Amino acid sequence: MLTLYHAPNSRSSRIVHLIHEMQIDDQIDIRTVAIPRMDGTGHADPANPHPEGKVPLLVHDGVEIRESNAIILYLTDMFSDSGLGIPVGHPLRGRYLTWLAYYGNVVEPVYLLAFTKLSHPMLTASLRDVPAVEKTLSKALSENKYLCGDSYTAADLNLASIFGWAPDALPQDPLIRDWFTRCADRPARKWMMERDKIAAE
Structure with missing residues (x-):
């Protein structure tokens, strides 16, 4: 089970973009959460399990993956047929x-x-x-x-x-x-x- 914790118009938006680009929307549960915003709006959300209350956070069978770069690499390696990543062993x-x-x-x-x-x-x-x-x-x-x-x-x-x-x-x-x-x-x-x-x- 894959779950992405996402706040609209935040760093996690690029992960939502990636998921749709990879056509794996049906394999990831995207849960919308609130986050504190730079302009003073928003708030810490108890529904967000990220230890710092941030997004994105990907959870795979109970294991948390944080930071956009790590999540992008994790997903493009896991769903290598999508063509959005470059597999191990490839010259690039x-x-x-x-x-x-x-x-x-x-x-x-x-x-x-x-x-x-x-x-x-x-x-x-x-x-x-x-x-x-x-x-x-x-x-x-x-x-x-x-x-x-x-x-x-x-x-x-x-x-x-x-x-x-x-x-x-x-x-x-x-x-x-x-x-x-x-x-x-x-x-x-x-x-x-x-x-x-x-x-x-």
Whole structure:
């Protein structure tokens, strides 16, 4: 039994998007929960078993899987026939893992620092900065249509999600903008956004 705990218009939305993209909606019970929001709305929900009250949380037969990157890898490995992941042994497996880790370890922290206007040489040296992230992304997209070659994967879904939530952060670089447009135009993403809109009403 697979259960996803999800709050509309949050980080767990990309997991809902992924589930629909993979066409495994009938195999996962998506339970809507509340979370405390940055604007002061929302609240801790006793129905959410996440130890920090956050989302996403995937529970598989009683075992909790937290963090988007881990959940994405877990689902794309478990449902490998979906084509959204890259299996062990494939030449591009390492690239796929790299982009999943890069999002959580570098991209989101860097953009959060930029949004809050926090700056320190140690942070830049350790985490990089927005120009460094944009350069890395542009170089990858100058070589391939998507992050792991010419096919869309969950790595694209995950990394593109930050520009979906913060469109003002989308770089002017045409390679990145064209890639984001391809990712944003996916029917599964539009379905997720409509689902979240209804659920949030």
